[in-house]
Amino acid sequence: MALKFPIFMDAQSTTPADPRVVEAMIPYFTEKFGHAASRNHSFGWEAEAGVDRAREQLARIIGARDPKELVFTSGGTESINLAIKGIAEMYREKGNHIVTTVIEQRASLDVGKRLERQGYEVTYVPVRPDGLVELEAIQKAITDKTILISVMFANNEVGTIQDIAAIGRLAKDKGIIFHTDATQAVGKIPVNVETMGIDLLSCTAHLLYGPKGVGALYVRRKGPRVRIAPLIDGGGHERGMRSGTLPVPLIVGFGRAAEICGEVMAVEGARLAKLRDRLQDMILSNVDEAFLNGHPERRLPHNLNISFAYVEGESVLMGLNKETALSSGSACTSSTLEPSYVIGALGASAELAHSSIRFSLHRFTTEEEVEHVGARTIEVVKRLRDMSPLYELAKEGVDLKSIRWKAE
Amino acid sequence: MAYSEKVVDHYNNPRNVGSFTKDTPGVGTGLVGAPECGDVMKLQIKVNLDTGVIEDAKFKTFGCGSAIASSSLATEWLKGKTVDEASKIKNTDIVNELKLPPVKIHCSVLAEDAIKAALADYREKHVADAEASR
Numbered sequence: 001m002a003l004k005f006p007i008f009m010d011a012q013s014t015t016p017a018d019p020r021v022v023e024a025m026i027p028y029f030t031e032k033f034g035h036a037a038s039r040n041h042s043f044g045w046e047a048e049a050g051v052d053r054a055r056e057q058l059a060r061i062i063g064a065r066d067p068k069e070l071v072f073t074s075g076g077t078e079s080i081n082l083a084i085k086g087i088a089e090m091y092r093e094k095g096n097h098i099v100t101t102v103i104e105q106r107a108s109l110d111v112g113k114r115l116e117r118q119g120y121e122v123t124y125v126p127v128r129p130d131g132l133v134e135l136e137a138i139q140k141a142i143t144d145k146t147i148l149i150s151v152m153f154a155n156n157e158v159g160t161i162q163d164i165a166a167i168g169r170l171a172k173d174k175g176i177i178f179h180t181d182a183t184q185a186v187g188k189i190p191v192n193v194e195t196m197g198i199d200l201l202s203c204t205a206h207l208l209y210g211p212k213g214v215g216a217l218y219v220r221r222k223g224p225r226v227r228i229a230p231l232i233d234g235g236g237h238e239r240g241m242r243s244g245t246l247p248v249p250l251i252v253g254f255g256r257a258a259e260i261c262g263e264v265m266a267v268e269g270a271r272l273a274k275l276r277d278r279l280q281d282m283i284l285s286n287v288d289e290a291f292l293n294g295h296p297e298r299r300l301p302h303n304l305n306i307s308f309a310y311v312e313g314e315s316v317l318m319g320l321n322k323e324t325a326l327s328s329g330s331a332c333t334s335s336t337l338e339p340s341y342v343i344g345a346l347g348a349s350a351e352l353a354h355s356s357i358r359f360s361l362h363r364f365t366t367e368e369e370v371e372h373v374g375a376r377t378i379e380v381v382k383r384l385r386d387m388s389p390l391y392e393l394a395k396e397g398v399d400l401k402s403i404r405w406k407a408e
Numbered sequence: 409m410a411y412s413e414k415v416v417d418h419y420n421n422p423r424n425v426g427s428f429t430k431d432t433p434g435v436g437t438g439l440v441g442a443p444e445c446g447d448v449m450k451l452q453i454k455v456n457l458d459t460g461v462i463e464d465a466k467f468k469t470f471g472c473g474s475a476i477a478s479s480s481l482a483t484e485w486l487k488g489k490t491v492d493e494a495s496k497i498k499n500t501d502i503v504n505e506l507k508l509p510p511v512k513i514h515c516s517v518l519a520e521d522a523i524k525a526a527l528a529d530y531r532e533k534h535v536a537d538a539e540a541s542r
Contacts, residue, residue: 315472315473330446330472331446350444389449389450405441405448
């Protein structure tokens, strides 16, 4: 099959909607356009039925006992805000301390910062060089004021998958509520709120081949019954936890997307892991001083993150951007002008953070695309190294650390 | 954010990539920036010792596309200028020529620093050479 450009290999930023998802959504824009909270006519009942079905589909993929435990939101960011702020407010009397990690996504970290300004205390537990959080480190961070442990399921940059079940057990033992940001994991790898002891779980549709603009927060109802204060007040929708007219077409799409993921997960995960491994082998065996970021095994099957020493990430992306969409931890590609704090937290030098490239594969990625992207990446990195003063110095045997750089 | 055509052109066809041997008479080398900041430029000039004109210039850059383009452009502009003329190149000239957006202005500043460092290195060595030959 001929390659079609540009190739999308940035599926941890978003995924294309599955055509079957779009198909399921369409009637809910036109014929079945009712307000899901309209109790007295068929338009409302139809819309409500669509939402109920989606809630069941979603409950199934995360192993929730009761679909009512799911609250629809506008996406992962809102779910995370609702979970952490909602617990902080609701359990203020009980304590003011939250334990989280340094590699959470921005939404979690920024909520933490805001809560700190409001008088809460947040401990950001460090991670190992492979991205794993040590259970002991979490345990040590817990105080008698701890009301919440919040740890991401799988990392958005390096794909490292945490031992969520172990953290869930620890939280249960200590009687602390446990939230996980599972935006990158749901639909991709097995997630089960019951067996993993998860009390709150954030997820989003657009990372599992659903539409943008809808997410969900799982809120445990039994053992323990978790209560959260809402962020948005209004008509009392979603059992008072999230008011606002439900975006029925988006929710229907979310449900369908989750259902498809459930059906194909094992096969799709194995296929993508094989393609990812091929890409990894190709690059690492052809480029010297290229380093894999994250855990080599405990990693999302569609994720590959590599630092290419002596070349800057944005310049690699620029060499490929006509044909391939990727992302980099380089400062030049971030809005904050700082290199990736995730790669930094793994103990890599800032230089290697600037040099990191993330490849993320998806349902529609083909073998031909992987071969092409691998070959072109190797070419571009080699070309850039030929014009890198750092590579030249390193090849001359100069220790770059011995040079007194004049930082701006 | 899309790149300007000129940045893309310099990135795809960088002018004067390479190195001179540092101790060649007439060669001045500037190495500026820092790996942890994501930008390092090495810029070299080769001055005709009789005329004081920069006959050749080369660069190597670790950095984003705009940093590569800024240093590539700098080498183009340096060629044919006298050492004094070269010292008048300003980062704003580079910004205007490459149409760099505000977030990339530091790339042009680094290129100006690289020019200044290369000129200073040349002057220092040239004066030392001249004194030695006296």
